[in-house]
Amino acid sequence: MFKSLLALALSLTLCSAISASELIEVKGKTLGRENHQFIYKDKNACKSCHVSGKKSTTDQACVDCHGTIDTIKIDPKNLVNSHANPHASVHYDTAISCIACHAEHEKKAPLCAECHRSWFKEM
Amino acid sequence: MRDRRSFLKFGAGVAIGSVAATIPAMASTNDCGPAIKWDETHDIIIIGSGFGGLSSAINIKRSGIKSVLVLEKMLQFGGNSAINGGWFAVPGNPIQVSEGVKDSPALLVQDQIAAGRGMASEEHLTAIANRALDAFNLCVDSGVRFREGFNMLVGGHSIARAVRTVDGTGGEITRNLYKVAKSEGVDLRNQQYVEDFIMENNKVIGLKVRRNFRYPDLTTGEIVFIKANKGVVVATGGFAMNKQLCKLLDPSIDPTMDCTNAKGATGEVTLTAMSHGALAVHMNMIQTGHWGSPDEGGFGWSNALLSITWHEGMVVSVLNGKRFMNERADRKYCSDRILANRYEDNSPAYPIAFFNYNDHPDDDRVVRALRDEMAWKMDSVEQMATKFNIDPKTLQESIDLHNKHVAERKDPLFDRVMDTAKHLAPPFVVSRIWPKVHYCMGGLKTDLGCRVIGSKNLEPMKNLYAVGEATGGVHGTTRLSSCACLEGLAGGFIVAETINSDNKV
Ligand SMILES: Cc1cc2nc3c(=O)[nH]c(=O)nc-3n(C[C@H](O)[C@H](O)[C@H](O)COP(=O)(O)OP(=O)(O)OC[C@H]3O[C@@H](n4cnc5c(N)ncnc54)[C@H](O)[C@@H]3O)c2cc1C
Numbered sequence: 001m002f003k004s005l006l007a008l009a010l011s012l013t014l015c016s017a018i019s020a021s022e023l024i025e026v027k028g029k030t031l032g033r034e035n036h037q038f039i040y041k042d043k044n045a046c047k048s049c050h051v052s053g054k055k056s057t058t059d060q061a062c063v064d065c066h067g068t069i070d071t072i073k074i075d076p077k078n079l080v081n082s083h084a085n086p087h088a089s090v091h092y093d094t095a096i097s098c099i100a101c102h103a104e105h106e107k108k109a110p111l112c113a114e115c116h117r118s119w120f121k122e123m
Numbered sequence: 124m125r126d127r128r129s130f131l132k133f134g135a136g137v138a139i140g141s142v143a144a145t146i147p148a149m150a151s152t153n154d155c156g157p158a159i160k161w162d163e164t165h166d167i168i169i170i171g172s173g174f175g176g177l178s179s180a181i182n183i184k185r186s187g188i189k190s191v192l193v194l195e196k197m198l199q200f201g202g203n204s205a206i207n208g209g210w211f212a213v214p215g216n217p218i219q220v221s222e223g224v225k226d227s228p229a230l231l232v233q234d235q236i237a238a239g240r241g242m243a244s245e246e247h248l249t250a251i252a253n254r255a256l257d258a259f260n261l262c263v264d265s266g267v268r269f270r271e272g273f274n275m276l277v278g279g280h281s282i283a284r285a286v287r288t289v290d291g292t293g294g295e296i297t298r299n300l301y302k303v304a305k306s307e308g309v310d311l312r313n314q315q316y317v318e319d320f321i322m323e324n325n326k327v328i329g330l331k332v333r334r335n336f337r338y339p340d341l342t343t344g345e346i347v348f349i350k351a352n353k354g355v356v357v358a359t360g361g362f363a364m365n366k367q368l369c370k371l372l373d374p375s376i377d378p379t380m381d382c383t384n385a386k387g388a389t390g391e392v393t394l395t396a397m398s399h400g401a402l403a404v405h406m407n408m409i410q411t412g413h414w415g416s417p418d419e420g421g422f423g424w425s426n427a428l429l430s431i432t433w434h435e436g437m438v439v440s441v442l443n444g445k446r447f448m449n450e451r452a453d454r455k456y457c458s459d460r461i462l463a464n465r466y467e468d469n470s471p472a473y474p475i476a477f478f479n480y481n482d483h484p485d486d487d488r489v490v491r492a493l494r495d496e497m498a499w500k501m502d503s504v505e506q507m508a509t510k511f512n513i514d515p516k517t518l519q520e521s522i523d524l525h526n527k528h529v530a531e532r533k534d535p536l537f538d539r540v541m542d543t544a545k546h547l548a549p550p551f552v553v554s555r556i557w558p559k560v561h562y563c564m565g566g567l568k569t570d571l572g573c574r575v576i577g578s579k580n581l582e583p584m585k586n587l588y589a590v591g592e593a594t595g596g597v598h599g600t601t602r603l604s605s606c607a608c609l610e611g612l613a614g615g616f617i618v619a620e621t622i623n624s625d626n627k628v
Contacts, residue, residue: 052476056335056343058314081494091205095172095301097313099337100198109201114386115206115421118496 005012015034020123031105049104070094084119086110128604138139138276154566159321165310166351167622168330170317170392173204175591175610177300177486177619178261178357178615180309184575186619188353188626193304194330197338199389200301202360203592206385206421207293210277210285210605211612212271212556213259217266219284226284228252233453235606238279239599240346242405243602247597248570252503258612267296277604285605293608302505314344317392320347320355320399324395325577326585327399338387353626356618357589358611361563362390362411372407375463381415381473382560385424393593396567401587404596405565412572413457415559417473427496428554429476434543436478438556440464442473444508444517446525447474449450449537456556472543475511480550487553491503494560498554507553522547560590564602566595573614590614 021038026032039048046054049061066072074087085088086101091114101110107122166188169176172195174384184191199205214226224357232248263269268289276283288295302361305311316336321329329350336344361386362368369376382388397403397459416425431448432438440447440466448460464472483489492498501507504522508515567589568576574583598606 014496024199030225052335052345053343055340056337058335089298090290090292091298092199092201093294093298093302095200095205095298097198104228112140115423116421117419 020102023105036104038060057099062098062102066098068094069096069098080119084112086112086117086120135481144491151365156535159348161350162347163350165190165352165357166353167191168351168354169193169356170330171202171358171360171591171593172200172301172311172313172609173202173297173358173360173591174300175204175360175593175614176202177204177260177297177304177355177515178612179356179358179541179590179618180304180311180615181265181307182262182615182619183356183622184304184307184309186623187447188382188486188622191309192349192603193278193441194317194332194349195311195313196316196333196336197385198313199309200313201294201297203293203385203388204360204608204611205292205294207608208314208422209288209290209292209295209608210275211282211296211608212261212277212285212603212605213255213609214284215256216259216274216284218272218286222274224274224283226282228255230282231255231280231284231606232282234344235598235603237554238601238603239388239413240601242408242596242599244597244599246571247569251597251610254608255614256614258609261402261612261615262296262299264301265296265299268272270378279601279603279607283617296608296612297387302502314338316341316344316599317359317395318346319360319395320587321350322399324576325400327351327587328525330355346612349527351586353587354588356573356622357392357567357587357593358591358614359390359392359593361388361566361592362393363560363563364388368394368480369409372565373409373551376411376560377379378411379462380411380560381417381420382559383412383415384561390542390563390593396575396587396589398583398628400577400579401584402567402568402576402581403566405599406595408561408564408600409560410564411454411458411460412455412561413556413558415557416554417471417557418555419495420513421468424488424492424495424497425556428431428492428552429556431486431488432476432554435482435545436551437522437547438474438476440472440474440516441513442466442472445521446511446536449539450476451539452537461556461558471557474559475507475553476556477507477547477551477553479545480552482545483552492554493552498552500550501553502550504549507549511553530564562602563592564595564598564600568596571617572624573618574621574625586625588618590618 021033021035024034049057073110110120111121113120169179185602214228214231214607219226231252235248269286274283275285277285283430314336316333319331320327321420332347333344364380414426414429466472472474504519505515508518526546532541569589573588575587577584
């Protein structure tokens with residue numbers, strides 16, 4: 001499952017649509033996102049996101065690099081319908097954490113899929 | 124704040140899926156038990172960020188109280204309020220006024236009392252209804268948009284008084300109130316699971332909180348103790364998502380029933396309050412809806428779609444291809460009939476409900492249901508029989524028999540009123556049905572000022588307040604639709620006044 005380290009360079013600005021970066025083995029058996037490979041090279045990699053304890057985290061690290069939800073636009077072409085835009089949600093708008101929908105170490109369907117079951121896939 | 128110490132007793136925590144409490148470094152103990160080392164201190168802590176929590180936060184902050192903290196356990200703010208249908212009962216709303224409809228808080232309360240079947244509290248309902256316009260104006264002033272000229276008569280009301288948000292969800296209200304609260308200096312935090320109250324005798328003085336909690340894992344995060352100098356407001360909503368508790372309270376709610384609620388509606392704070400002596404009432408009054416679909420989450424499109432089916436279509440059991448109920452009867456009757464459809468292993472045999480596609484091809488209720496695959500267009504009886512595993516011949520016979528009853532305008536099988544029934548012919552719009560748990564009428568008993576009543580002496584507990592669905596004994600047997608939105612938002616106005624008057628003395 002070796003992927004080119006070129007992915008490194010693509011990381012931050014490449015935040016396309018309703019798709020997340022590929023899930024690959026990044027450190028031992030740990031899965032992580034391809035565009036985050038550079039993070040895992042660091043000795044204290046875990047601490048970049050898990051500030052207090054391994055099992056819990058907030059979206060602080062996501063926001064620090066990628067910006068807040070309202071600044072990350074989703075291409076409407078990738079939505080099943082115009083209501084299905086999680087970054088401009090009528091339910092939450094900015095009142096939601098990135099990790100309600102995005103997961104670093106596993107595939108996950110966004111929160112919206114709890115009700116709107118046919119709108120989203122795991123990513 | 125770290126060094127501030129007081130000598131207090133720990134209470135018994137109630138946590139769903141219980142976790143061993145991590146007790147932080149203790150100071151010396153005295154007769155009252157171990158000391159608490161507070162991690163931070165605020166004037167008011169509000170637990171929950173739905174209608175009740177957000178309205179309380181804004182109103183309390185505006186009343187002059189300086190440090191207001193909102194704790195929300197989930198990753199998202201808004202609870203059930205953020206996914207709700209956006210129906211909001213407002214007697215005296217501007218659309219009623221412009222249309223010359225005469226309404227008043229008292230008239231609303233009359234309707235609610237009828238639905239409450241003798242179990243509602245007229246005084247509480249009145250206190251809430253009197254704040255309907257305040258609540259509505261808070262929304263409008265916060266940027267919430269309601270549908271232009273839209274004022275509907277919804278189930279159980281005697282008059283059209285429900286307005287609705289443009290997007291048809293309470294999220295329009297919560298996301299705007301969240302922004303306003305934030306901009307006015309309320310401290311709003313997610314991933315904060317309130318695990319226990321810290322009591323000093325009958326008075327709540329702070330909370331034990333799991334900071335950076337990651338739902339649903341109760342071993343995540345770290346324990347902190349937060350002091351609340353002027354009070355704690357419980358705005359944690361209902362417990363419809365807590366299957367174990369629902370089953371204990373109402374054995375007729377069985378585990379095959381899905382729930383319309385957000386996942387966080389598990390009620391542990393209500394139980395925690397009870398463990399410290401709060402009085403809870405009407406806990407077994409749990410509202411279910413027979414209009415649910417197993418093919419979507421939440422409230423979904425099913426209820427609106429079935430508003431066509433109940434009248435124009437028919438409902439058939441997949442077990443024998445036959446009708447089994449009066450489609451237009453009440454919620455309880457229909458629920459019982461539907462739930463009786465079981466396979467031998469007791470798993471649900473979801474009945475199918477259908478009507479003529481060609482009568483409503485462009486109806487929004489149909490279009491979105493088909494689009495989101497919670498209903499299907501079936502071009503022939505054969506196709507429908509195959510999809511739902513029914514004998515095609517019996518299914519055809521059932522439809523023929525029903526059509527005969529439609530023509531005669533008489534239903535000898537179940538005595539349904541047939542005035543709106545239609546002759547059925549494919550293509551059909553077909554959906555599956557199964558009841559869902561929806562709302563908790565029960566919860567913490569409060570006085571008229573939102574003070575939580577203690578069970579020891581039936582007097583208010585000190586510094587403990589509750590608003591919204593977390594309270595009980597307000598609506599009685601049935602909560603009317605569009606009134607929960609009102610209840611939560613109005614509660615924020617009432618509790619702010621109470622807290623200020625309690626802190627003057
Ligand atoms: C799908 C659906 C549609 C509805 N439609 C309508 C409608 O159109 N009109 C209407 O009037 N009513 C409707 N209702 C009912 C109404 O939405 C709810 O009763 C109302 O939103 C409750 O508001 P609340 O503020 O009391 O609680 P909620 O909005 O549920 O907020 C409670 C919050 O507390 C949080 N919380 C719980 N426990 C803890 C804890 N231990 N620590 C920290 N936080 C905690 C929860 O996560 C949640 O965010 C609907 C309900 C549902 C589920």
